Amino acid sequence: xxxxxxITGWGMYAPExxxxxxxxxxxxxxxxxxxxxxxxxRERRIAADGETATTLAVNASRDALAVAGADPLDIDxxxxxxxxxxxxxxxxxxxxxxxxxxxxxxxxxxxxxxxxFLFALAxxxxxxxxxxxxxxxxxxxxxxxxxxxxxxxxxxxxxxxGAGAVLLSASDQPGGLLxxxxxxxxxxxxxxxxxxxxxxxxxxxxxxxxxxxxxxxAGADVYRYATRQLAESTLAAVRDAGIGLTDIDQFIYHQANxxxxxxxxxxxxxxxxxxxxxxxxxxxxxxxxxPMALVEAVAAGRVKPGDRLLMAAFGAxxxxxxxxxxxxxxxxxxxxxxxxxxxLGQPQRQLExxxxx
Numbered sequence: 001x002x003x004x005x006x007i008t009g010w011g012m013y014a015p016e017x018x019x020x021x022x023x024x025x026x027x028x029x030x031x032x033x034x035x036x037x038x039x040x041x042r043e044r045r046i047a048a049d050g051e052t053a054t055t056l057a058v059n060a061s062r063d064a065l066a067v068a069g070a071d072p073l074d075i076d077x078x079x080x081x082x083x084x085x086x087x088x089x090x091x092x093x094x095x096x097x098x099x100x101x102x103x104x105x106x107x108x109x110x111x112x113x114x115x116x117f118l119f120a121l122a123x124x125x126x127x128x129x130x131x132x133x134x135x136x137x138x139x140x141x142x143x144x145x146x147x148x149x150x151x152x153x154x155x156x157x158x159x160x161x162g163a164g165a166v167l168l169s170a171s172d173q174p175g176g177l178l179x180x181x182x183x184x185x186x187x188x189x190x191x192x193x194x195x196x197x198x199x200x201x202x203x204x205x206x207x208x209x210x211x212x213x214x215x216x217x218a219g220a221d222v223y224r225y226a227t228r229q230l231a232e233s234t235l236a237a238v239r240d241a242g243i244g245l246t247d248i249d250q251f252i253y254h255q256a257n258x259x260x261x262x263x264x265x266x267x268x269x270x271x272x273x274x275x276x277x278x279x280x281x282x283x284x285x286x287x288x289x290x291p292m293a294l295v296e297a298v299a300a301g302r303v304k305p306g307d308r309l310l311m312a313a314f315g316a317x318x319x320x321x322x323x324x325x326x327x328x329x330x331x332x333x334x335x336x337x338x339x340x341x342x343x344l345g346q347p348q349r350q351l352e353x354x355x356x357x
Contacts, residue, residue, distance in 0.1 A: 001172070002129055002130070002131060003128060003129060003131060003134070003170035003171065003172065004128075004129065004170070004171050004172065004173065004174065004175065004176050005124070005125040005128035005129050005136075005168045005169070005170060005171070005176045005177070006168070006169060006171045006173065006175050006176040006328045006329070007166045007167065007168060007169075007176070007325070007327070007328070007329055008067075008068040008070070008167050008168070008169040008171075008329060009063075009064035009065055009066070009067040009068025009069075009070060009165075009166065009167035009329075009333075010063075010064050010067055010164075010165070010166045010167075010291070010294065010295050010298060010329075010334065011059075011060045011061065011062065011063025011064035011065075011066070011067060011164070011165050011295060011334075012060050012063070012162065012163060012164040012165070012288075012291065012292045012295040012296070013056050013057075013059035013060040013063070013162065013163045013164075014045045014161075014162045014163075014282060014292070015045045015046060015047045015048055015051055015056070015161050015162070016045075016048065017045060017046045017047070017048055018043050018044075018045060018046075019043060019044055019045075019046050019160075020032070020042065020043045021035045021036060021041070021042055021043065021157070024156065024157055027150055027151075027156070028150070028151060028152075028153045028156060028157075029153060030153050030157060035157045036280075038257075038259070039157065039158060039257050039258060039259070039279070039283075040257065040258025040259070040261075040277070040279045040280055041157065041158065041258075041279055041280060041283045041284075042280040042281070043280070043281060043282075043283075044159065044160030044161075044281075044282055044283035044285075045160050045161050045162055045282060045285075046145045046160065046161055047143045047145055047146075047161040051143070051161075052086045052143060053080075053082050053084055053085055053086050053092050053141045053142065053143050053163075054086050054092055054095040054096055054099060055099075056141050056143065056161065056162065056163035056288075057080060057082075057092065057096045057139045057141040057163045057165065058096055058099045058100055059163065060139065060141070060163040060164055060165040060291075061078075061096065061100055061137055061139060061165045062100070063165070063334075064137065064165040064166055064167045065100075065137075065167060067167075067333050067334050068167045068169065068333075069333075070135065070167060070169075072100045072101040072102040072103075072105075073101070073102065073103065073104055074134075074135050075097070075100070075102040075104065075105040075135050075136075075137050075167075076104065076105055076106070076127075076133035076134055076135050076136060077105055077106050077107070077124070077127060077133050077135075077136045077137070078093045078094075078096050078097045078100075078102060078105050078106070078107035078108075078136075078137045078139070079093060079107075079108060079109075079110055079120040079123055079124050079136065079137070079138050079139065080092045080093040080096060080107070080108070080109045080110065080120070080139045080140075080141060081109075081110045081111075081112065081116025081117045081118075081119060081120040081138070081139065081140045081141070081287040082109060082110075082111070082116060082139075082140070082141050082142055082286075082287050083111055083113045083116065083142065083144075083286060083287065083315075083316070084141075084142045084143045084144050084146065084147060084286070085109055088197075091107060091108050091109040092109050092141070093107030093108045093109050093139075094107040094108075095107075096137075096139065102137070105137070110123060112184075112287075112315060112317065112319045112321070113192065113286060113287070113315030113316035113317055113319055114254050114256065114284070114286045114287060114289065114313050114314060114315025114316070114319075115182070115254075115287075115313045115314065115315045115317075115319040115320055115321040116140055116286070116287030116315070117138070117139075117140030117164065117287045117288070117289075117290045117291050117313070118182070118290060118311060118312070118313050118321035118322065118323050119182060119319070119321050120138045120139070120140070120287075121138050121166070121168075121177070121311075121323060122177065122180045122182060122321070122323065124136035124137075124138045124168045125168060125176060125177045128168055128169070128170050133170075134169065134170040135167060135168070135169050135170070136167075136168045137165060137166075137167055137168075138165065138166050138167075138168060138291075139163065139164070139165040139291075140163065140164050140165075140286075140287035140288045140289070140290060140291045140292075141162070141163035141164075141287065141288050142159075142161060142162065142163075142285050142286040142287055142288050143161045144159040144160070144161060144215070144284075144285070144286055145159065145160070145161050147194060147213065147214055147215050148214060148215060149211050149214040149215075152211075152214070154217065154219055155214070155215050155216075155217055157283075158256075158257075158283055158284045159215070159283055159284050159285070159286070160282045160283035160284065160285050161285065161288075162282055162285040162288040162289075162292050163288050163291075163292070164288050164289075164290070164291025164292040164293075164294065164295055165291060166291060166294070171328075173328060174326070174328075175325075175326040175327070175328035176325060176326065176328070177323055177324070177325055178240075178241035178242075178243070178308070178324045178325065178326055179237045179238060179239070179240030179241025179242070179243075179323070179324040180237055180240060180321075180322070180323050180324075181233045181236035181237040181240060181320075181321065181322045181323075182319075182320070182321045183229070183233065183319065183320050183321075184317050184318065184319045184320075185229075185317065185318045185319075186317065186318075187318075188221070188222075188225060188316075188317065188318035189316075189317060189318075190218075191217065191218045191221050191222050191225070191316070191318065192215065192216075192217045192218075192222060192315070192316035192317075192318075193215075193216055193217075193316065194212075194213060194214065194215055194216070195207075195212050195216060196208075196210075196212025196213050197212070197213050223257065223259075223260060225314075225318060226256070226257075226260050226314040226320075227260050227263040227264060227267070229314055229318065229320045230253065230254075230260065230264045230312055230313075230314050230320065230322075231264050231267045231268055232320075233312055233314075233320045233321065233322040234251075234264065234268060234310060234312050234322050235268070236322065237310065237312070237322035237323055237324050238310065238324060240324070241308075241324040243308065243324070245268060245269070245270065247308055248270075248274065248308050248309070248310045248324070249274070249303075249307040249308050249309065250274055250275075250276060250297060250302055250303055250307060250308075250309050250310070251265070251270055251274055251275045251276070251309075251310045251312075252276050252290060252293045252294055252297055252309060252310070252311045252312075253275065253290075253293075253311075253312050253313070254284075254289045254290055254312065254313035254314060254315070255277065255278060255279035255282065255283075255284060255285070255289045255290075255292075255293055256279075256284045256289070256314070257279075257284070258277065258279055258280075260314075261275060261277060261279075276293055276296070276297040276300075276302055277293075278292070278293050278296050286315065287313075287315075289313065290311050290312075290313050294309075294311065295334075298331045298334065299331075299334065301331070303327050303331060304327070304331065305327060305328055305329065305330060305331075306326065306327065306328075307326070307327045308324060308325070308326050308327075309324070309325045309326075309327060310322065310323070310324055310325075311323050311325065
């Protein structure tokens with residue numbers, strides 16, 4: 001009988017440095033009221049000098065391993081979902097494995113932008129269910145503050161840094177992924193893009209001078225597409241699981257924009273109390289968004305063994321992914337695990353606006 005794959009450990013890391021809307025208003029023409037009413041964001045975390053996608057991912061992963069009671073040597077594979085890796089090469093997954101001491105593990109990166117964690121979760125589950133590996137560490141991490149034009153109001157108010165991780169382990173018990181939907185639509189490739197730095201437009205003095213290495217986004221187009229596609233992907237994953245929307249106990253959507261989350265909930269008739277939201281604290285952390293929200297939902301008592309969760313994200317590409325997951329672990333393990341902590345640094349609110357750049 002083929003093994004199942006269930007989440008046995010979970011953890012997150014958010015940098016200590018906080019950048020509030022009020023501080024942003026001293027950098028660009030905006031205000032707390034303008035940002036909050038349009039996005040639901042009040043503040044976001046910014047990686048400190050010396051913090052990278054690898055260091056954020058390692059912190060989150062150490063918590064996930066502590067919760068699972070697992071040793072780094074137990075890890076067979078590390079999958080990192082990110083669009084802000086340390087380097088174009090080598091892969092961040094290789095660096096994370098090395099820093100964790102996971103010397104037996106293979107590692108690679110998966111790039112599906114904000115959908116990256118869900119694509120990685122589906123990939124990791126497949127490796128475990130195939131019998132190839134028993135323990136797969138799945139990470140979503142971003143340091144998007146390094147790819148932001150802090151003079152561009154349309155993007156700089158949206159993004160933040162962070163990491164979330166889960167350990168998938170082979171098990172003979174039911175649960176884990178019940179249904180999955182993944183899609184991509186390259187017709188939207190230029191709607192969210194970092195246009196320079198790749199083989200299509202290599203680095204040059206001209207690309208640097210033209211802000212080609214920062215995120216460019218057609219916000220209105222993205223909003224319209226995301227609200228429709230997230231709803232469609234949600235329904236597709238639920239159908240794949242063979243259940244109905246009312247069978248879902250908690251919805252954990254990509255925290256990109258509160259209006260998008262509310263619009264999807266209204267389209268599908270989802271009660272507000274079933275939708276977890278933490279966008280006000282972190283902004284859009286791309287591939288880290290869903291796992292960070294999952295960790296906080298568990299910590300808040302919103303998830304219990306046997307619950308069915310619907311996680312969904314939408315990102316550049318366009319990409320979208322949804323997963324129906326039956327939770328099997330005891331949430332109290334996160335509080336009892338030796339060495340585990342909520343790796344949420346004490347907010348450092350003295351951040352000077354200039355430091356964000």
